Amino acid sequence: MADADPISIWMQPERQERTGPGRRPGYSREQITRMAVQIADAEGVEAATMRRIAGELGTGAMSLYRYVPRRDDLFDLMIDLAMAEVEFPGGPSGDWRGDLTLLARRIRATGLRHPWLITLLTSRPTLGPNLLRVHEFALGAFDGLGLDIDDITGFVDMLNDHIHSAIRREIGWLEEARRTGLDPERWKRDYIGPYVRQVVESGAFPLFSRSVLDARTAHLDPEERFRRGLDRILDAIAALIPSLRPRRAGKR
Amino acid sequence: MADADPISIWMQPERQERTGPGRRPGYSREQITRMAVQIADAEGVEAATMRRIAGELGTGAMSLYRYVPRRDDLFDLMIDLAMAEVEFPGGPSGDWRGDLTLLARRIRATGLRHPWLITLLTSRPTLGPNLLRVHEFALGAFDGLGLDIDDITGFVDMLNDHIHSAIRREIGWLEEARRTGLDPERWKRDYIGPYVRQVVESGAFPLFSRSVLDARTAHLDPEERFRRGLDRILDAIAALIPSLRPRRAGKR
DNA sequence: CTATTTCGCGTACCTCGTACGTGAAATGGA
């Protein structure tokens, strides 16, 4: 774009349809972002290079810079495009647990569809419109419970932290296998398995070893495991709410 | 190193002091890792390139490959070297809240000293000896409370998720400012400030706006903010423990 | 038709990770 200093991508909307002289754009920010997402889904973010994206669109790498200032900004756009898939009812229903459970599942589904999403999202602060939309819905679920805004924000952060980490734990090793170029089975057997076995057999970390050997949760199917972790967080929040609500007067 | 297929770095210990023919190594894995950490602390991970690290050590880039198989493995080594700084008493004291509070503060201190640490740590599954050591201590804090290993693991994950996210929130925007090449003050004023203002003024996200305008927590000093968030998580865990303890019978 | 504006994108520069190969160092044995 035509700017010198770095400016937030969200403050630099795409050039609108305009009248006046000059050639008309042949591509669009969204089209580029969509292609980047498609490549990243199939082969990882590292495959979504400027040259590659441009190539798939049938153009040259430098053409993309008419639409996106820097590659990092394209990441922000990708995150936001992915988050656009997270759908939910227009407003909170009054059942905060239900609303947040629904939201969490939708985020998980999106995170699984785009295995790069959570890593990107938590690698750098970003705040696109769709992230705001999701965030606002989560905040809204806690509205009307008599909590103050700091407590609401705290709970939403707590929930988001959990959701993101749970998704990362669910797909992290799959991504790692892909990055090292091994298929997941070989990766478990030849790469990480022997190490974990050695650690367990060393006896130096007895509780870690128990968590490996005796874990039952780990053998559940991923969706059920996610549901349980989510319920635990929601239980925790539910347990905290009563202690916060009464303090109406004289806080701080 | 002399291996074809990718093998976990932790299964490839550095060549030991040996007898026999051949030139003696002039460097060491730890020395290289230490230099990488030093550069990353000062200028970000992206500055810790193989050439740069080697240059600072007074050697050529390719020399490093005698000690580290791939750059990614060097990241794992950096993470583990940083985690080695996290100190704590030999074993749990019996006061689980106290132990975990201490641990959390030590992790925070380390995370602030090495601003790249948390991002790297949560970008990919890694499990070096020092991470295991820290993990084991956290697990140990919950031992003896009558919880089963799955619940203990769940709590430790919950706590870790929070600690990592809190640190990321604390330093994330500073790092982002550095990456974009602006000083933090300019970044807030010229880069993100105008966008947030626009979002607030649009009125489209009322709760988010309230969290920006009315937040009191945000104005606390970072350490105090961290302490409060930590207390909230520990409160949550404390609230959940009684409900889990009773199920003694019918385990496994 | 022409001046002006905007787009497409080839070329080029610099930086990266790292494969390969050569020569220097270090040792044990003859």
Added chain:
DNA sequence: TCCATTTCACGTACGAGGTACGCGAAATAG
């Protein structure tokens, strides 16, 4: 002491990445 063997240091080189620059093509207003 000298040499065969092993190991290390690292220069060179390749391919790939982000992106600055600038030119020619396209589109419109007058």
